[in-house]
Amino acid sequence: MHYQLYYWTGLQGRGEFVRLALEDAGARYTDVARVDGDAALQPFLEGRCDGARPFAPPFLRADDLVIAQVANILHFLGPRLDLVPGGEAARLQALQLQLTIADLVTEVHDSHHPIASADYYEDQRDAAKQRAADLRQHRLPKFLGYFEQVVARGGGHALGAHSYVDLSLFQLVRGLDYAYPEAMAALSPRLPGLRALEARVAERPNIAAYLASTRRLPFNTSGIFRHYPELDGAITADTGESS
The missing domain is CATH 3.40.30.10 (Glutaredoxin)
Known part of the structure; x- marks a missing residue:
């Protein structure tokens, strides 16, 4: 194919x-x-x-x-592609996790475009600061804490063995590191499993070759994960969660 x-x-x-x-x-x-x-x-x-x-x-x-x-x-x-364990239950669990990743990706996008996707970031900067603060303080700890538990239960993998979900979690973490380096530095001590998974994925031969190639474009402020320094910041001890 x-x-x-x-x-x-x-x-x-x-x-x-x-x-x-x-x-x-x-x-x-x-x-x-x-x-x-x-x-x-x-x-x-x-x-x-x-x-x-x-x-x-x-x-x-x-x-x-x-x-x-x-x-x-x-x-x-x-x-x-042999990127999901066999059986319907495993395939559905992978899909469920991937959809949850998609939920967070949408929230990341909306943190820099909270009012309108068609408008420039500069036209909604104040609203973005509010939305990004909520993302850092509440939503990232909630989502990433959940994925940390998933990886712990999976023995270092999302599904107990290497899968496309592991690859997506790698991309999610790398993207958040670019967009919110200060917030992620604060959260990282709580995410040893995700950090270990990220490192293992980066060392997979085909992925390592891809990351070193020109096919892997750098993160930039045209994508989903955008670094605007004014949207980043520390996370306080109060990480109350909303649904």
């Missing part, structure tokens, strides 16, 4: 969660927009191609299938 990944050029974004799975498995794939430009996505987004019409990238083409949404793509790829 030769896969075609469609995502915007110039940033990692949500497409990176899919790239990491393809790279780790050594799968044959083309990052289409990086070859043909962002215009290559438009026929799909406008419903002018065969297959289910995606709402937004990333989406994956596999033969006649067009599959959108990160968790859905990874749910499809997991058994085909």
Whole structure:
């Protein structure tokens, strides 16, 4: 199988969660927009191609299938790339965890664009400071604490063995380190399992080669994980959680 990944050029974004799975498995794939430009996505987004019409990238083409949404793509790829343990229960648990990662990714995005995605960050800076403070103080401890418990129960892995969820947790931690270095430095002593998992994933041969290559774009202020120093800060002892 030769896969075609469609995502915007110039940033990692949500497409990176899919790239990491393809790279780790050594799968044959083309990052289409990086070859043909962002215009290559438009026929799909406008419903002018065969297959289910995606709402937004990333989406994956596999033969006649067009599959959108990160968790859905990874749910499809997991058994085909040997990146999920066998059995329906394990596949559903992987999907559940990936959807929870997606929830946090959305909150991270909304921390720098709390009012409108179409408006510039500079036009909503004050609201972003409030939203980012809540993310640092309450939401990151809640989500990352949950994932820490998951990894502990899994013996160092999200699912008891290497999976696409491990790769996504690696990307999540690396992204948060870039966006919120001060907050993550404060949280890291509470996250030994996630930090160990991050280190192991980075040392996997295919991932290490990918991270050292030009295919791995650097984090920047056009993606989901954006570093604005005014949004970062310390976490106090009071980490009350909201639902």
